[in-house]
Amino acid sequence: MRAAVVIVVVLASVIAPRIAAADGGRDDEARAKRVYLQAEQDYAAGRYERAVAGYKEAYDLSDKPQLLFNIGNAYERLNRYHDAAVYLRRYLELAEVENRRAVEQRIKRLEQKDDEQKAMLAKLAAAKAAEAELEKERAEGRDPGGEVREGSSGDTAPAVTDRYKWWLGGGAVALVAAGVFGLASYSAGNQAEHQCAMGLCPASAGGDLTRERVFAVAADASAVLGLAAVGYGSYLLWKQRDASVAIAPVLSADGVGVSIAGAL
Numbered sequence: 707m708r709a710a711v712v713i714v715v716v717l718a719s720v721i722a723p724r725i726a727a728a729d730g731g732r733d734d735e736a737r738a739k740r741v742y743l744q745a746e747q748d749y750a751a752g753r754y755e756r757a758v759a760g761y762k763e764a765y766d767l768s769d770k771p772q773l774l775f776n777i778g779n780a781y782e783r784l785n786r787y788h789d790a791a792v793y794l795r796r797y798l799e800l801a802e803v804e805n806r807r808a809v810e811q812r813i814k815r816l817e818q819k820d821d822e823q824k825a826m827l828a829k830l831a832a833a834k835a836a837e838a839e840l841e842k843e844r845a846e847g848r849d850p851g852g853e854v855r856e857g858s859s860g861d862t863a864p865a866v867t868d869r870y871k872w873w874l875g876g877g878a879v880a881l882v883a884a885g886v887f888g889l890a891s892y893s894a895g896n897q898a899e900h901q902c903a904m905g906l907c908p909a910s911a912g913g914d915l916t917r918e919r920v921f922a923v924a925a926d927a928s929a930v931l932g933l934a935a936v937g938y939g940s941y942l943l944w945k946q947r948d949a950s951v952a953i954a955p956v957l958s959a960d961g962v963g964v965s966i967a968g969a970l
Contacts, residue, residue, distance in 0.1 A: 738767035745776070754783045771801035785893060787820035819893060826889055830882045837875040844871070874940065880932030887924040 745760025757780040765773040774797035781790035791813045798809055 734767045738764045738770075741767065742773070749776075749780055749783075752783075754780045758784070771797055774800065782816065785823065785890065787816045787823060791816040791820065819889075822889060826882070826886050830879070830886065833875070833879045833882050837879060840871045840875050874936055877932045877935030877937075880928050880935060884926075884928035884932055887928055888922070 741760050742764040745757045745764060748754070748760060749757035758777055761773050761777045761780060764770075765777070774793050778790045778793040778797065781787075781793060794809055794813050794816070797803070798806060798813075803809060
């Protein structure tokens with residue numbers, strides 16, 4: 707009788723933890739499914755930050771590598787190309803991928819767009835720094851060379867004729883913004899084209915197409931305003947310095963710009 711009791715106790719101590727673990731696994735799987743479905747709704751509604759958080763939680767609960775692909779999709783919609791490429795690479799490492807070459811090509815495109823984005827942001831930062839320097843010189847009553855103008859002091863307002871600096875600086879910022887919007891429009895169009903390439907993302911591409919059109923319009927408007935501002939600023943400079951200034955728009959692989967030449 708005692709032996710039977712011992713056997714029952716031993717079996718209970720071995721089986722009970724396994725049953726509990728199995729129940730916990732089923733709970734995690736059910737929760738992962740709920741979180742995933744909510745993340746899908748967030749993705750379809752354009753709430754990409756929340757979608758990223760949901761996909762990540764579902765992955766932590768289920769360890770299903772297909773969710774890494776969804777995380778990469780959501781990061782790409784946020785224009786976080788570096789993060790998108792990182793998660794797609796993890797997806798290739800952990801999942802059985804039928805069309806591996808297509809995913810590898812997509813990663814290369816993401817890395818290229820990441821480089822372009824960083825270069826564009828660097829140009830925008832440089833333009834803002836130049837504008838800030840012009841504002842500082844105006845506040846101190848100095849010419850661009852750094853010398854205080856005769857009859858001026860740091861507390862004296864700059865001459866009205868220095869307005870050309872603001873027009874030129876503002877035009878440069880607008881042209882850089884046109885490049886940023888153009889890149890965003892290209893990105894949205896590319897996202898719509900490649901959406902659901904692996905059959906893992908059921909969300910509609912309509913939102914991306916709408917963003918493509920909106921960014922394209924913003925890029926055109928910024929370019930027009932930028933060229934107009936630069937043109938007017940150059941006119942003020944010519945009028946002030948009595949110089950011949952030639953202005954011409956410049957289009958290159960690096961973006962949109964303006965060439966200004968002349969003798970001052």
